[in-house]
Amino acid sequence: MAQAVIELTKKIISILMNNTIVVGCDIGGSHISTALINLVDKTLIESTFNRQTVNSHDAISAIISSWASCIRSSLAKGDLQKAAIGIAIPGPFNYEEGISLMKGQNKYEALYGVNVKQLLAKELEIESASIKFINDAASFLQGEMFAGAGTTFKKAVGLTLGTGLGSAFFLNGHAIDANLWSTPFRGGIAEDYLSGRWIKNTYCSRSGNTIDSVKAIGELVSTDTVATDVFREFGETLGEFIFDHLLPKNPEGLILGGNIAKAHALFLAHTQQLLHDRSAALPIAIADLGERAAIFGAADALKQCPQFS
The missing domain is CATH 3.30.420.40 (ATPase, nucleotide binding domain)
Known part of the structure; x- marks a missing residue:
């Protein structure tokens, strides 16, 4: 024995x-x-x-x-x-x-x-x-919750703001794709308004200029009121989406990732102001693992394999 x-x-x-x-x-x-x-x-x-x-x-x-x-x-x-x-x-x-x-x-x-x-x-x-x-x-989101910006949360939502809109929910140690990109929003879907496409198309339409990257538009904010207004509106739109579609899920926090999140200084204050004006609040953290978040997340997801139990 x-x-x-x-x-x-x-x-x-x-x-x-x-x-x-x-x-x-x-x-x-x-x-x-x-x-x-x-x-x-x-x-x-x-x-x-x-x-x-x-x-x-x-x-x-x-x-x-x-x-x-x-x-x-x-x-x-x-x-x-x-x-x-x-x-x-x-x-x-x-x-x-x-x-x-x-x-x-x-x-x-x-x-x-x-x-x-x-x-x-x-x-x-x-x-x-x-x-x-x-x-x-x-x-x-799994990666950020495991080793990044979300380690203090137990229940969270993640949004990746880029060419399109990615989303995920995290609960009980497990992240799942939330598919929020196609959520009905303002007569269209969320991705129509919360993506790099919206920022580029809106800026070019209002300014008459042709600029092919969100980063380049962001660099104009200090001297271009159209660029400033576009990012302000983007931030307010994000706040509206959070209020209508994320807060009802009762998350402890929101993790923002993707290339547009790198420009959070240009729009996030407007997001938080809209939530404040509606007597709402949600801790928002900027992802800090970058492109390696998915590598961390994929590795951490292995804990759910039978060989780990």
Whole structure:
């Protein structure tokens, strides 16, 4: 009996040690980024970070090979042969089974209906149970809650403000895609008003100028009243959206990410003023993990795999 207990204890310790270091991956339409994450001290092992371009219009075997190559590189830099792998990837996707459902998205068309979890596991010579997929928007929030701006919250909502609008809810240690981009709003949908497209189109329409980036418009704020007004209106619109669609969810806080969030000094005060005027308040934190939030989130999501229980 004593020997059996000793062997069981050794097995448990071995599992815990093996699960301390995992691979976090962020797959986009044209790239994959990977790194080893220490789940105990919540750090990214910088020497293992790797980013590679991916031709998302390539054949199945070429795409899988490209992903596997990047993952192997991070493992090798960490002197590891194998580890559990968490992968953030955009939808539509069957995250539980690892089957791509992307069609008409101008990326990864060859993978439609394919069980990429099984193919990737075979390529890496590991069990498919060691791989977990998570929605990219959810992974952003999962990462910030795990090791970034959201560590003081237990229930939160995340918004990524960029070319489009990403969103996620976090509750009970788990983030899910909220799909708020298509929420009915002002006769259209939320993404029509809370995106870089709105800022660029509105500024160009009102000023008569042609500027192709939100960053360039932001740089005009100190001398251009049209740019100032556009960011003020954007901030107020965000406040209205928070009041109407986020506060009813009773979150403890909001995490703002994406490239537009980097310009929060130009609009966030107007967001908070609108909420104040409506006798409402919500702590708002700016994401601080940058593009690596999804890597952290994908790694942390591995805790929900059977091998971690």
